[in-house]
Amino acid sequence: MDIDFLKGVIVPIITVIDEEENLDEQGMRDQVDYVIEGGVDGILAFGSNGEFYQAEEDFMEKTLQVIIDQTRGRVPVYFGIGAINTKKGVRLAKMAESHGVAGVSILQPMFITPTEDELYHHFATIANAIPETPVLLYNNPGRTGYKMTLNLVDKLAHGVKNIVGMKDTSGDITFTEECIRRTRDINFRVFGGKDTLLYASLCVGAVGGVCTAGNFMPGLIGAVYKEFVAGNLEASLEAQFKLNPVRLAMDLTTFPVAAKDMCLLQGREVGKPFLPTRLTADEKTLDIFRKVMKEADLL
Secondary structure, three states: OOOOOOOEEEEEOOOOEOOOOOEOHHHHHHHHHHHHHOOOOEEEEOOHHHOHHHOOHHHHHHHHHHHHHHHOOOOOEEEEEOOOOHHHHHHHHHHHHHOOOOEEEEEOOOOOOOOHHHHHHHHHHHHHOOOOOOEEEEEOHHHHOOOOOHHHHHHHHHHOOOEEEEEEOOOOHHHHHHHHHHOHHHOOEEEEOOHHHHHHHHHOOOOEEEOHHHHOOHHHHHHHHHHHHOOOHHHHHHHHHHHHHHHHHHHHOOOOHHHHHHHHHOOOOOOOOOOOOOOOOOHHHHHHHHHHHHHOOOO
């Protein structure tokens, strides 16, 4: 299985909806063009910032079709699976595969806390249902309430042929590093999942990052990666430092509202988040957003 394309900055693209929470097709197409023209290396449909947990399966399929159509092969398109139920995960994986995605990303189940054996079966069952499609594990303890273990990552990487990489959003750089060290023999592709740790993740061997910031500053987050692989470490670190205040300011409001807030501050019509979350109305918070975005040359 060719996985050399698995690298660079992948954006978990926001899902653009109208006032009735239906897909805003033109808005979605515009966002696809914006991130690609900004230099991202891939698009992840229905990652965390795509609000997958809000969407019904038919909505997901329609949106994925629009994203793939608008991308027109310019970058790989991936599909995020956040299903608690294994059977639903298999169904979503097969749907994504039928539309020709470059790969799928599978989040560990939320709300429940499965044993290591239960988690292994969950990931393996979904991956085995689409044996010709690359699968990335997605470790996000901040949203699921528990971290995948190194032993589990090791077993899945070595035991399931098409589980070929992962996104680590733990924020624990030692964990990221250990996932890379333990899987060097099979070219397992590890992506950093924290925008503020992209440079650090690359330093320990990550092949890129899955970065929310790509939705509104694709050029800047892309520069961290591009300068790094070109050997310009000082420029890469400077880009990291420039974007960090913006990314940290996003924590001042409800997840995942800030990405749409910042797009709108740039004058791009990306719609509202799904209810119950709402666009940020607090002017003090918006003033902080404006300040840090201006300092990063984003406004």
